[in-house]
Amino acid sequence: MKKHGIVPSNVPAPVGPYSPAIRVGDLVFLAGQGPFATDGSLVGATFAEQTRQTFRNLAAVAEAAGGSLSDIVRMGAYLDDLANFEEFNQIAREFLDEPFPARTTIQADLLGFEIEIDAILHLASD
Secondary structure, eight states, X not given: OOEEEEOOTTSOOOSSSOOSEEEETTEEEEEXXXXXXXXXXXOOSSHHHHHHHHHHHHHHHHHHTTOOGGGEEEEEEEESOGGGHHHHXXXXXXXXXXXXXXXXXXXXXXXXXXXXEEEEEEXXXX
């Protein structure tokens, strides 16, 4: 199958040699999104603000791929402090519907921001 790069204009540009998303068949692989504005500036002083911005960026990439957050089948959440795990779960419920995606949540050193999320979408064939 051929892969197609997806580069939406309403999320921060990649800072390296990667695509914000790649579609292969019915699957879309979303690169990690963080709490950044399109100009690359950090959005939010709190974990909650940063998490909501990260979900908005993830939603923008999903939409550019022809889907939405409801199409996520697998998600990886990277928190700079697992003490924020319960708050993350509460905010995730604002953006995700049941059945919730399969998910892994780990603590990671994120170099100045508090959260990053990547995902895999499944889109129905046309």
